[in-house]
Amino acid sequence: MAQMQHPSSQQHEQLPQQQLQQKNRKRKQNSSSGPANSTGTGNTVGPSPSSPASTHTPGDGINTANSMQQVNSMPKSLMTYGPEGTGLPSSSNLLDDIERFGDVGSLEDNVESFLSNDGGDRRDLYGTLKQSPKQHQKDSSKGFTFGEVGCIRTRTSKVTCCHFSSDGKLLASAGHDKKVVLWNMDTLQTESTPEEHKLVITDVRFRPNSSQLATASVDKSIRLWDAANPNYCLRAYTGHNSPIMSLDFHPKKTDLFCFCDHDNEIRYWNINSFSCTRSSKGGTAQVRFQPRTGQLLAAASDKMVSIFDVETDRQTHSFQGHSDMVNYICWNANGEYLASVSQNLVKIWSISSGECIQELGSNGNQFHSCVFHPSYSNLLVIGGNSSLELWNMAENKSMTVAAHENIISALAQSPDTGMVASASHDSSVKLWK
Structure with a gap:
């Protein structure tokens, strides 16, 4: 089984911010074709103290130590990153160039393409696990490994978004078939919501520490x-005047969520009154609250x-350079x-x-999504x-893993289980660990 050595404790220490900026400011690295040095020295990717090393089914995983490609001669000592995560460019012709959502075209001209079936057979949703979590753990050994542990498929509909519940026991996915599929991570059995959305679902997010979840859609709702009773919609906001592109729940004030629309508007919404509490400008593609505190x-x-202070609605940063x-x-x-x-x-x-x-x-491998690995804080997927693409930011090495047959439109992770999920236009969601 391929392994990557764990870093020592001092290698996890964060450099002073000024030194970091001097070493890393404005430097762009492109992958080279040369093999990485795999001696295990320096600040290699390692698990957080509370997280066990990930494992994989023999034959399904990858050898990170031998396969990582050196990106550039960046300093090996950078910083300790942690997990969390888990988009769409604006356009005058709605969704024309939004590859994450597939070939959906202009809203006015192509409504039929949203409403029609994707074709193909009508088989039921299904999933396969390559190992049960208990069997998986028995095969564990020291070091970092990464491999596919399960695959779950919709009928033939492109998947555009996915998200784990707070405890990692449920995975929600959605997209072109206009309903949410809820996957039980222990059994991979599924339940689905009704197709109450009329057009593509653009985002799905669980309410923190709850079985409730919310969906946003191009249908402006x-x-x-x-998830405990997904047979009907609890509440619906259908009075918006623009396609809704993304939403997210506040991590602490869990009765609050926000969403952004195609007209660059951000709205804060209260679940209890199910009404808008505030609106501002500055978001079209995606909105995400700062984890844990929700301050930003x-x-x-x-x-x-743009980074906004949630309490004052003041813009604190404007990150430009893409x-x-x-x-x-x-x-x-x-x-x-x-x-x-x-x-x-990708910029950090x-x-x-x-x-x-x-x-x-x-x-050359057009990027679409990203998530910090839930167990290895220096690894961006x-x-x-x-x-x-697995990017070891501390070593500044990257490697490529064959995963899907189409765009990987979304990624999600669960710190509780160490699992990463990838959603794709090939109608599947894959599980990695």
Whole structure:
């Protein structure tokens, strides 16, 4: 079984911010073809103290130590990142160039393409586990491994979004078939919501520490569901005047969520009254609250990411530097860093300094999504056209893993289970550990 050595405790220590900025400011790294040095020295990717090492089924995983490609001659000592995470460019012609959602075209001209079936057979939803979690754990050994542990399929509909419940026991996925599929992570049995949305679902998010979840859609509506009884919609907001592109729940004030629409508007919404409490401008593609505290909100719009103070609604940062539209963002576990993804580039931003501290070029594998690994804090998982890019930010090495047969439109992770989920336009969601 392939392994990557764990770092020592001092290697996890964070460099002073000024030193970080001097070493990393404005440097762009493109993957080279040379093999990485796999001696295990330096600050290699390692698990957080509370997380066991991930394992994989022999034959299904990858050898990170031998397969990582050196990205550039960046300093090996960077910083300790944590997990968390888990998008769409704006356009005058709605969704024309939003690859994450597939070939949906202009809203007015192509409504029929939204409403029609995707074709193909009508088989039931199904999933397969390559190992049960208990069997999986028995095979564990020291070091980092990453492999596919399960695959779950919709009929033939493109999947555009996915999210784990807080305890990691449920995974919600949604997309072109206009309903939410709820997967039990122990059995991979499924339940589905009714197709109450009329058009593509753009985002799905669980309410923290709850079985409730919300969906956003191009049909200009938000719907609230309960996974414990998904046969009907709890509440629906259908009076909006623009397609809703993304939503997220506040991590502490869980009666609060926000969403952004195609007209660059951000609205804060109270679940109890199911009414808008505040609105502002600055988000089109995706909105994500800072984890744990919810003090900040990150919003992607066009080629920029804005950071807002949630209490005052004041913009604290404006992250610019992408040459293409930003279509995905994710926070690390502590909310200290934010990753932003455009087709050709991933940028890591420091919230304290307001600087871009590291970059990775796509090297031809058009990027679409990203998530920080839930167990290995220095590892960013990036979704491309059909493959996953594993970026060891401490070593500044990356490697490519064949994953899907189409765009990887969304990624999610669960700190409780150490699982990563990848959703794709190939009608499948895959589980990795």
